Amino acid sequence: MRFQDFIERGTVRKGERDIQLAKSLIKMSENQIKSMQSLGLTDVTASTIMATYYEALREIVEAICAKSGYKVYSHEAFTYFLKELGEDVIAEKFDRFRKIRNGINYYGKQIDKESVKTNKEDIVKIIGSLKSKFLSDV
Structure with missing residues (x-):
């Protein structure tokens, strides 16, 4: 599968670059991270923290898409956009x-604290890398 396939299916639309949306998504991502940093990691909060860190990462990828003139209606399409x-x-x-988050949100799966700790550290690094490579001028 390719990113172009999502465009052809209509789950991604090409339009005008939207820098204001990109800025807003960056701010939302930052706020998601800040709110989760103030929440202690416990067995009760682990799934919520993981899902929210994923959303923060998705918002950064969506900001890159907005900057590039794409409106994405499929989380799976973001994977192929990153590959592109x-x-x-x-x-x-x-x-x-994404699959971990789907398991949490749609199937009620739980995730252990250690996995969340490792994943959130990785997500923060990825967000930093993507912002510096693709959003430094926003």
């Missing part, structure tokens, strides 16, 4: 985080 940018390793990690 040459970010294959990040794309694979993003897809893994």
